[in-house]
Amino acid sequence: MPEVKMTVNGKPASGQIEGRTLLVDFLRENLGLTGTHVGCDTSQCGACVVHVEGRAVKACTMFAAEAEGMEVKTIEAMAEPDGTLHPIQAAFQDHHGLQCGFCTPGMVMSAAALLKDNPTPTEAEVRDYLEGNLCRCTGYHNIVKAILAASGQDVSKIAAE
Amino acid sequence: MxxxxxxxxxxxxxxxxxxxxxxxxxxxxxxxxxxxxxxxxxxxxxxxxCLSAVDEIKGICTADDGALCIGGGTCHADVAAGAGAYPALASLAANIGDPAVRNRGTIGGSLANNDPSSCYPAAVLGSGATVVTTNRKIAADDFFEGMFTTSLEEGEIITEVRFPVPEKANYQKFEQPASRFALVGVFVAKYADGVRVAVTGASEDGVFRWSEAEAALSSDFSAGAVEGLSLSGDGMISDMHGSGDYRAHLVGVLTRRAVAAAG
Known part of the structure; x- marks a missing residue:
């Protein structure tokens, strides 16, 4: 089996893979980084979103071999080493942006990619950007609210619908 | 797998x-x-x-003749951000799939696959673009050969797509709400020598040009010019999302909207 090497969450990572090994399986099974979830495995739900070279991608629709030599960031690297939550994670907690939590890693990684490109998005832009992230619990309102709050915008007037 | x-x-x-x-x-x-x-x-x-590490087929530039050249390995997000010289094309790329998909999917891959409901074939055919491969240059009119079929040969790789930039253009996509693929999409582009209208999502033969609408719009570029035109539902895709007649009707509606939006 060939070997793949990449940088995951700032640390060198390598492992033996098959050609068909998906990036998400490499992260979860070889590296034990189970924060990245597999929801649909058909690139619909976005629970597996990670950053590759700083860009959001669906880790279930990319082979591990394609990430050779690249920088990969997963949900495990969002909080500080001491456990202090990333501002987006804290906003999800403050604004009740999760219920079962299964979609949350993908939501947080997508939100981080959005805010990097567009630091103060409108509500419509947030909703548009989350097109590829499905949540079956919340109805999205509080996720959108959390992301707007994480961007530093006043969300006190947005009612929890 | x-x-x-x-x-x-x-x-x-x-x-x-x-x-x-x-x-x-x-x-x-x-x-x-x-x-x-x-x-x-x-x-x-x-x-x-895997072509994703072949950097020489990525990127966007303008040729001496003014054509916008997009490397076959360029992802949709980069076209959306970098094809400002051709706003209708940038906007089309910005609405394919979702953001994470746009960070991976490429123009060359999309064209080689020629999904009957994908967006890029409409832009390429509607612009009369040239598909450049490792072997040759293929005119858009000769490239698409039906659903999931192109004139590409085994092992031939799309290295670049050259788009002549029109005076005006617009793409209207009526999304199938679950998949976000085009239930029908219409790309209209007005050039000095005439108008091209390309339709995706509708025909069982894949992307096609609507020649009656092109003729009408070439003499009068207004939504009213195509008001009385219609297409037959015969040979249109008919599935759980819409009948052939419904798709044929949408082609007319979206063509008028595209012309109106192109201004």
């Missing part, structure tokens, strides 16, 4: 070499269609030749 080997060349010549040896190989662009197809066992090559 069945097992396969994967190669990740960094030079185009190496990719071509790998695709032409005895092993049953298939090129892998961004994989946003091919990987789901592999998972569903609709494709089972012995080897994938």
């Amino acid at each position: 069945y097992a396969f080997d994967i190669e990740r060349p960094t030079r185009l010549t190496d990719a071509v070499k790998l695709l032409s040896d005895a092993t049953d190989s298939q090129p892998l662009g961004g994989g946003q269609t091919l990987i789901p197809a592999l998972k569903a066992r609709l494709a089972a090559p012995e080897r994938l030749v």
